[in-house]
Amino acid sequence: MSSADPAISVRGLSVRRGGRDVFSGVDLDIARGRVTGLLGPSGCGKSTLMRATVGVQLGVSGEIRVLGLPAGSRALRRRVAYATQSASVYDDLTVGQNLRYFARMLGAPRGDAERVAALVGLEPQLRQRVDALSGGQRGRVSLGAALLGSPEVLVLDEPTVGLDPVLRAELWELLRGLADEGAALLVSSHVMDEALHCDRLVLMREGGIVADTTPDELLSSTGARDPEAAFLAVIEARS
Template sequence: MPPTPATAIAVDDLVVDRGGQPVLRSVSTRIAAGSVTGLLGPSGSGKTTFIRAVVGTQKVRSGTVEVLGHPAGSKPLRSRVAYVTQDASIYRDLSVKANVAYFAALYGRSRSEAMAAIERVGMGDHAHNLAGNLSGGQKTRTSLACALVIEPEVLVLDEPTVGLDPVIREELWDQFRALAKQGATLLVSSHVMDEADRCDRLLLLREGRFIADDTPADLRAATGTANLEAAFLHLIRELEKAN
């Protein structure tokens, strides 16, 4: 029997309210180290709230979130966890190189490591361009370079491919798979169901609850469907019948 993968992220009975209304309703999961986990669901389902809880920037009502054996957001995780937000977290008046070099310096990394991160995301030819003049896809890749320069053990990405053309999306997912192969743990949120098959495991979130936590293949088998969009719809209909 193969060894059980180590747990990188452990969430137990997580409850989050906003404005007095529940956003996450007692959700629990385990995310294996060295895997790509997709967090999928419609807008407003609680994806960003869940991600913020994992990186430790979300106030929670109850429950626990541990990352690499430490409470989410705690000091030991600062150089081990990277978070790429939905909107590019870069300085518009700095060049690509200056942006990544700045984040590299914060974590004691060198300028050569910054350039290596830029090349890694295919932005070498744009290193001297101002971030404010970049396209949406280039800004996303620059944000990713800022995260990769610290060589994180856990990389959390909030809808990193939204609004991007299919070629850039394909390139980014190739990067994500390569990172996981090297041992990093990725949590990637999306509302695009055709990205789900690229993940090792899926968390399907609806109205603050997980309605599935399974591999793509097992999810299709369990619902008797041919694709993951159909599987998601099947689960929603079954949930509506139960209620």
């Protein structure tokens, strides 16, 4: 496949959860070298869509290909990273031990644990146990684990939750750098202002995509002052 092909291609995605359809017939392409924001209110299906793209969601029908392979393929394990909303690291290990453990599991290069700790601003905490970290710091350990091995595709579910404004700005800068190096990033948020950090915006509501746009286009097409007002204008125009 060529570098112009989408990193993630979703066709006719339907997902059934708890006896009801969360999605039916969603199509979506996610490009390389871009930060694509998946934005929408709580419960609209952002996490479900992300879980489907990394192959861990049950009840999925349709076709999802990632880097040309079926979502969840074993061959994608080192090429695709997924960070969930809840920190998935070991509480009773230090930051360094967690990162070195996951680095070994992935076959990441020597020194990668220290590299990602610096990227997520956790170098001073390398020897600290995870259960002694703040919520935002724990989230950054998970994010660091997702960055190990320099994956080509990063699927990050609400990575800025619990971060103060300074850390949030640093995180967006980090994500931008990864996209500039060619990675495909799919990043969810329910905070509409975060839309401004993305190259492309996929706005969702109740299991559907209501707009596939860019921050500039969203603001100019709606004439709204900020992304939140623009999102409301998009919803209103559709109802």
